[in-house]
Amino acid sequence: MRLEKLETFVVANPPPRHGGRYFIFLRLTTACGITGVGEIYNATFGPNLCTAMAHDVFERQFAGRDPHHIERLWRQTYGAGFTMRPDVTVMGVLSGLEMACWDIIGKAADQPVYQLLGGKVHDRLRSYTYLYPAEGDVYPDPDEPNVYNDADIAAEAAVRAVEQGFTAVKFDPAGPYTVYDGHQPRLSDLDLSEAYCRQIRSAVGDKADLLFGTHGQFTVSGAKRMARRLEAYDPLWFEEPIPPENPADMAEVARYTAIPVAAGERLCTKHEFARLLEAGAASILQMNLGRVGGLLEAKKIASMAETRQAQIAPHLYCGPVVAAANIQIATCSPNFLILESIGRFDGPFMDFLTTPISWEAGFVLPPVSPGLGAELNDAVIAAHPYTGKELHLNMVAEPVNP
Structure with missing residues (x-):
């Protein structure tokens, strides 16, 4: 061949x-x-x-x-x-x-690929979603109350997610992330973050885990201040609390708080993840299969994590082919924790494939078809060329001032 x-x-x-x-x-x-x-x-x-x-x-x-x-x-x-x-x-x-x-x-x-990487361990894969605006409110005015800046509206979104079947929801109200991070959280960021955890926990009770997302915004001391505010609401994780360059600093945050630290979406290869594990910087590894080095590299990282009692939660903020790869590695990894999904995998996101991702009552069901179980929809792809100039994601270009 x-x-x-x-x-x-x-x-x-x-x-x-x-x-x-x-x-x-x-x-x-x-x-x-x-x-x-x-x-x-x-x-x-x-x-x-x-x-x-x-x-x-x-x-x-x-x-x-x-x-x-x-x-x-x-x-x-x-x-x-x-x-x-x-x-x-x-x-x-x-x-x-x-x-x-x-x-x-x-x-x-x-x-299926998972059968060639050790075989099926999990018959179904627990998944979580970000809290998104209600249907019909796709582009909320940033100056008006919405799911991204109002804890009560976010709590309503969390209830909708639980009603759909999700048992974990993620949100990131901790303020802007910039090319100058880490920085100290502003008092308003601390207050809003605590309000989100308080209101969402009150709304969903013990029906869903809270996944507190950040994007490496803080200094070590700033991350500690944030963690102290959140611990009472028992989040499942505190995601990438400081920039990812120095695992020893992130380990200081991990030792300080009872909230598990999750990290890894910006890291590449087993070498960077090894340093994370050796430092004790994170107990939940969020490799992105479209960046980390592929499926075999992700399997090696998952195996290294087993030796440190760490779990994997494959990251997804890209397209449905990476989603399909994430499903394969999650299915064959004993230390899989939870899978990031884009809602229930039922929106325009999935139109680029002719093959669906099966999601039922909060869980993704591994495919039985050979390979990744994903095939491109050439007609939809041809109808949606990207002609813009912006990058996939952008960070704030100015420092955050208190």
Whole structure:
């Protein structure tokens, strides 16, 4: 079996744009006609530049090669140009190509990928969702009360999520995150964050876990101040409380609070996650399969986490192909905790695939189809080209002042 062709697609995510402004999909085809799909999660450069990088890597490292040789292809790409370090852009490209190879391998074996990475451990996968505006209120006026700035409205959204079947909800009212972080939380940020936890806990009781999201906003002391405010409401996690560069500093936060620290969406490869585990910085690892280095790398990270009694909660703020890959790794990992979903996987987000993701009463059901269980919808992709100039995500460009 030999890889023959790469196609790439940059698609605009239609309203309500949950998951980001655009997605970068790819498809590999073998000389014998088997196809595999992947997704690149890369927010650093424009998406068309990322697809050009993917074609360059494919021609240098993958074209004409056997897709079964995951380790060889991975190491040759990781070490190309005398690098051998976790470069976030290279790893995004490699992740997309690697997951497409696994899709091909699974189809050739007529097995889901999880069966080839240790076999099914979980028959169903607990999932959570962000708290989004009510249907029909997709773009709330930021100057008006809405789910993102009003704890009472957020509590109403949490009740709706629980009524749908979710047993965990995530929200991030802790204030802006900037290129100058970490910073001290403002008193207003502390007050609003505590109000969110108080109101949502009061609304849902013990029917749902609270997942407190941050984006590396704080200094160590600022994260401690925030954690102290939240502990009374028993969140399941405190997500990325400080910037991800220094695991030793994050470990200081983890030792301070009873709230489990979750982190990892911005990290690449087993090497960066090893430092997180060695420092005791996080007990819940949130690798993103479109950035971390692909499925096999994620399986290695999950295995390392087992040795430290840490769990995995695959991160998803990109497209449905990464969602499909997350499901595969969650299904075969004994230390899986919970899966991020985009609502119930039933909105415009899923139109880019011809294959659904099965979600029932708060759980995702692993697919039984071979490979990743995801096929691109070429007609929908062609109808939604991304023509914008903005990156997938942006941070505030000015410092936060108290």
